Amino acid sequence: MGLLASNREASQAASAVLAQRYQFADPDSAETLVALGGDGFMLHTLHRMLEGECPNLPVFGMNRGTVGFLMNEWRLEDLAERMAQAKAIRVAPLEMRATTVGGDTFVHAAINEISLLRETRQTAKIEVLVDGRVVLPELVCDGVLVSTPAGSTAYNLSAHGPILPLQAKMLALTAISPFRPRRWSGAILPDENNICFRVLEPENRPVSAVADQYEVRDVAKVEIRLDRERSLTLLFDPEHALDERIAMEQFAT
Template sequence: MKNFLLVTRNMEVSRDWIDRLKAVIASRGGSLICLENPQDSTNPGTIPVPENTDGILTLGGDGTMIRAAQNTLGSGVPLIGINGGHLGYLCDLDPDGVDEAIDLLMEDRYEIESRMLLAGMVYDAQKKPDQESVALNDVVIVSRRPMEILCLTVYVNGQPLYTYHCDGMIFATPTGSTAYNLSAKGPIVDPKTRLILLTPINPHTLNSRSIVLDPNDIISVKLTARREGDEPVAEVSFDGNHRRQLVPGEELVVYRSREEIKMMKLSKMNFLERIRNKMQSN
């Protein structure tokens, strides 16, 4: 590995780090190109990845990593994150060990992990779909009105599963199991697995739990009014972005994406060790 693309949210804030990385990589015979990826930019394939790029570095937190993964989707180039945020579940590198990490990368001493993505779209009342969006962490439904309970009926492969009265719903990948899903008391799973987690947010029931679904299941969700005369309005987001409205008569469909993300791994910690380390430092 010799040629790198660095993606960061703000190049001015990261200027010292960018200069350092350029110097380290150049001293070892490599090259580094830098691109800025703003917080609100999450369009798949919109970051131009040069043909000779061997690896993509991200500088920031998990949000920067997620945006870079989405925006370079389809390039096939693996990513690794330098953690400049808080917990950094997705970022494999700590700032103090960057020089050593660059050596390992340029000596091809790393492993590749493939991570599944979710994809989805909203069908309107005429069954016309909008544009497909993808998520590395999760697809989330919440109410657009404060303190409003949603009535969400979930179908799996066309069969009704359950009608939830809740604040919202999370559909998470294994990678996203340590994100919003964790806060909603959903299970933590190894990110290398292939499955879909369904976790209701604050369900108004005594027996509603997360459900683990087959990765090839097709999930659909319909929003209905809880009482006659109600006009509920929900919002669907993909990794916190690509927000769109969901109203009665429309349908959200979530499924496994055809694409996967490749992530470079240098850490010798296994999944459980990494979780324990991150949890204790929080």
């Protein structure tokens, strides 16, 4: 197993004590990875895998950050045993293909969500298409997002979108502060659907597109699909696995 740690002091200290207790391989020759940090570092590590900067290996995260929703509890003892008994959770990223007003195209992956956000004081006007069919001719809003089940408890939930069980082969389509249609509450779509957003009046009402931490400004069209061929594997203690955590978020108060 290999070891990665964020630059935070707590992560570096944990890395030092683990290295004294266990034998770690170079990440390039390892079969699994241990990641020390918070959710942001886990997302950073997964994106490095998607971009080919490090091997796409199963990752066992231990929380040395703040929330740690994607991480396991930090413990020094029994690491090898925990990893041997870990529950593997597969997550597939979204692919965003964003075309700007100037005609440039950018492709980025997102593990949690892809969101479109207004850039100025004016609301965005967005046409929504599913598999080439116009389902909303004009959504007037602060923005709109598409979330995976893994990301459904993040920005999507804050925007009053639905929590999706991890096993659900669904995507959440959620408006951010919709003005028209005022009562549109979003949609849950099969994950084989291709979703397209066309920005109406993009010069007067500019919109940016964000795939996790990657932003493309002044977009005219954003196409989104689930990329199953680039699935990632997270490892969790069986009693505290990601699928159970997401399910229990439905009962959080």
